[in-house]
Amino acid sequence: MTTREVLREAKAATGALALLGSEEKNRALLAMAEALTGEQEAILQANREDLAQAEANGMPGVMLDRLRLTEARIAGMAQGIREVAALPDPVGAVISRVERPNGLVIEKVRAPMGVVAMIYESRPNVTSDAAALALKSGNVCVLRGGKEAFGSSSAIVRALRAGLRREGFPETFVNMVLDTSRAGATELMTAVGLVDLLIPRGGAGLIRACVEQAKVPCIQTGTGICHIYVDAAADPRMALDIVDNAKTSRPSVCNAAEVCLVSREIAPVFLPMLAERLTSARAAAGKPPVELRLDREAAAIIPGVPAGEADFDTEFLNYILAVRVVADVQEAIAHIAAHSTHHSEAIVTGDAHAAELFTAAVDSAAVYVNASTRFTDGGEFGLGCEIGISTQKLHARGPMGLEELTTYKYVIHGSGQIR
Amino acid sequence: MTTREVLREAKAATGALALLGSEEKNRALLAMAEALTGEQEAILQANREDLAQAEANGMPGVMLDRLRLTEARIAGMAQGIREVAALPDPVGAVISRVERPNGLVIEKVRAPMGVVAMIYESRPNVTSDAAALALKSGNVCVLRGGKEAFGSSSAIVRALRAGLRREGFPETFVNMVLDTSRAGATELMTAVGLVDLLIPRGGAGLIRACVEQAKVPCIQTGTGICHIYVDAAADPRMALDIVDNAKTSRPSVCNAAEVCLVSREIAPVFLPMLAERLTSARAAAGKPPVELRLDREAAAIIPGVPAGEADFDTEFLNYILAVRVVADVQEAIAHIAAHSTHHSEAIVTGDAHAAELFTAAVDSAAVYVNASTRFTDGGEFGLGCEIGISTQKLHARGPMGLEELTTYKYVIHGSGQIR
Numbered sequence: 001m002t003t004r005e006v007l008r009e010a011k012a013a014t015g016a017l018a019l020l021g022s023e024e025k026n027r028a029l030l031a032m033a034e035a036l037t038g039e040q041e042a043i044l045q046a047n048r049e050d051l052a053q054a055e056a057n058g059m060p061g062v063m064l065d066r067l068r069l070t071e072a073r074i075a076g077m078a079q080g081i082r083e084v085a086a087l088p089d090p091v092g093a094v095i096s097r098v099e100r101p102n103g104l105v106i107e108k109v110r111a112p113m114g115v116v117a118m119i120y121e122s123r124p125n126v127t128s129d130a131a132a133l134a135l136k137s138g139n140v141c142v143l144r145g146g147k148e149a150f151g152s153s154s155a156i157v158r159a160l161r162a163g164l165r166r167e168g169f170p171e172t173f174v175n176m177v178l179d180t181s182r183a184g185a186t187e188l189m190t191a192v193g194l195v196d197l198l199i200p201r202g203g204a205g206l207i208r209a210c211v212e213q214a215k216v217p218c219i220q221t222g223t224g225i226c227h228i229y230v231d232a233a234a235d236p237r238m239a240l241d242i243v244d245n246a247k248t249s250r251p252s253v254c255n256a257a258e259v260c261l262v263s264r265e266i267a268p269v270f271l272p273m274l275a276e277r278l279t280s281a282r283a284a285a286g287k288p289p290v291e292l293r294l295d296r297e298a299a300a301i302i303p304g305v306p307a308g309e310a311d312f313d314t315e316f317l318n319y320i321l322a323v324r325v326v327a328d329v330q331e332a333i334a335h336i337a338a339h340s341t342h343h344s345e346a347i348v349t350g351d352a353h354a355a356e357l358f359t360a361a362v363d364s365a366a367v368y369v370n371a372s373t374r375f376t377d378g379g380e381f382g383l384g385c386e387i388g389i390s391t392q393k394l395h396a397r398g399p400m401g402l403e404e405l406t407t408y409k410y411v412i413h414g415s416g417q418i419r
Numbered sequence: 420m421t422t423r424e425v426l427r428e429a430k431a432a433t434g435a436l437a438l439l440g441s442e443e444k445n446r447a448l449l450a451m452a453e454a455l456t457g458e459q460e461a462i463l464q465a466n467r468e469d470l471a472q473a474e475a476n477g478m479p480g481v482m483l484d485r486l487r488l489t490e491a492r493i494a495g496m497a498q499g500i501r502e503v504a505a506l507p508d509p510v511g512a513v514i515s516r517v518e519r520p521n522g523l524v525i526e527k528v529r530a531p532m533g534v535v536a537m538i539y540e541s542r543p544n545v546t547s548d549a550a551a552l553a554l555k556s557g558n559v560c561v562l563r564g565g566k567e568a569f570g571s572s573s574a575i576v577r578a579l580r581a582g583l584r585r586e587g588f589p590e591t592f593v594n595m596v597l598d599t600s601r602a603g604a605t606e607l608m609t610a611v612g613l614v615d616l617l618i619p620r621g622g623a624g625l626i627r628a629c630v631e632q633a634k635v636p637c638i639q640t641g642t643g644i645c646h647i648y649v650d651a652a653a654d655p656r657m658a659l660d661i662v663d664n665a666k667t668s669r670p671s672v673c674n675a676a677e678v679c680l681v682s683r684e685i686a687p688v689f690l691p692m693l694a695e696r697l698t699s700a701r702a703a704a705g706k707p708p709v710e711l712r713l714d715r716e717a718a719a720i721i722p723g724v725p726a727g728e729a730d731f732d733t734e735f736l737n738y739i740l741a742v743r744v745v746a747d748v749q750e751a752i753a754h755i756a757a758h759s760t761h762h763s764e765a766i767v768t769g770d771a772h773a774a775e776l777f778t779a780a781v782d783s784a785a786v787y788v789n790a791s792t793r794f795t796d797g798g799e800f801g802l803g804c805e806i807g808i809s810t811q812k813l814h815a816r817g818p819m820g821l822e823e824l825t826t827y828k829y830v831i832h833g834s835g836q837i838r
Contacts (some may be wrong), residue, residue, distance in 0.1 A: 245837035371833025393826035413791025418664035
């Protein structure tokens, strides 16, 4: 089937899915979860073939691990679907209601988008997560996973569709694109009228391609050059814990910190503590030390690598931290405005005025006072789930849960009103 | 100044505008209103030159009237700005607040977009409306009006900026693009990182160009092929009033009806009433009669022009109505799904079940039961103002007021939390 045909089938299924009530959608989800474990042998077999192929192609170990499925991982995916079933249904919720002087009752009601397309990379579990979140929010999904995981994703989609069929639902509620070429991705990005929302999840290259080429509504996700500003009025121990956590707890994720800005006033006290904690203490504990890339002023206080220009514009996703000394919160705000990807930034300070200025002026999806940037996450924000983290301002910003997969419409009841 | 330079100045002004409180913004707005009337001679002079040029170029009378400014119209524009000042400020409103078990307090706070660019056509009053709505919502605007109104718009922007300066605000809160060529519009559409939101207001050609070319976040506005379905259970008199109003009260606007679908059961009663009201009664009253373009089944009941295929996919914006007989509400829903531009649709019925099915299944910005589609309007919806009507599903749908010109950010307060 061509991508166009898949999209047409998906579009045709939107009407039926939009009309399903919460109980029916949950019944579909539970059937999908059951089918996933029921068909786990076929899924594991397809995954073994993907792995063998990837290994033969020289895929690095970290990536192989992302691609690998096990009984436990499949059970986790099924459990994930059941958890989505347990979440509240966003569709049909009345966001606001107004009765006008002319008697018209105007309700703003949450509604599905229609067809949600998702382009993602190697982790096959995204396939079942995305299918479940789309279905719960009343959307038909069109999935396009990574080429390396094609066999695994296909087997997962076959299982999910078998579950839907068994309960009498159209299998076209969940769809997968068979063309994993770059042209296939472009086709999704330009399918005006057939794709109501496109969510790319992946590296900077994929996101850039979407911004450049998409003609359908699209959400930018993920890239995070996150900053932590340690203010003159910071508790240095708290600042140390926050920078350490934001940098080292999971450096490969988008909410990890990449840049630490330090107030000139506190730098002589704080920077030596930072260097000790991130380099020598970690080395002594057998952990990978953090490479500090220092501006000239920081380099005069602690040892490290001199920072190049690019170091303040790079998402390292690794044990590297760029460090710059700034005059004050104003200069920190200006630096962030010039270099941030508008994901997550934090200030550590005991000064309420500095905190207020920082949260008002920093134009990012999540702005923290005295906490780690690592909390930018659907689960941590209490959304119950997450389809991605938007770094754009249109529609959704920050962690996207079920509500962010919906739109709204106005439903107006009258008794013959004319204008 | 090049468009790029205008955009850079605009971007540089966003920080200062985002930090202004409601009182300061209102002070700026009132100064803008005052300057508009203060400089009305210069504005009227520029407008006379635009009009002379347009007339020499053979612009039709209706368009000349749109372009024409008078003392009264300028007073109306100034009054419009004062009304925007009186509206509640959307910025800073806390949309939701949650305290997490770990003590983090997460607030979702309404924030400005940054730079809002607007491309519009000949009416010069849009210039002051758009500037006022953008400023009130904390956004720096970049305006690009029609070539024919260039002198008028320039004079208006000069006045607005003079008002800003007089009160000590940067004049770069309101900006205008000097390049009115097509390439200039494309430059706005592709200024990634400099335009946070683009709103095209104009004909189908402009909207299509934006969908095709825009790489910045963009809202589609305006095109409306609006349907009214007269159900078997409709009160025929109510249906008649609604169709008449939706078609003839102002046929040139996007919320006017273009298509009437009639249930087969009621067609023999309703269609003759419709033909009488829209054609002979109007002619007798000296009003332009409505041309009825009829499908075969309707043509067997009343006189009219046989409908061609295109008639059910055309925004006539004129005294023309396409009429089709359908079996029932299901067939009406299917017709609308195939032909609508997702703006506004109405059902006229006394059957609650049919109404419920219609409102649930029709995928449009505004879905009416027993009321005219003409109510799709910011003022009629109680938003107090309107920057346009979105026919897309991402971000904003239907009439866009001040809130729809904003985004949100998460502001998180902690006491040293790490993950």
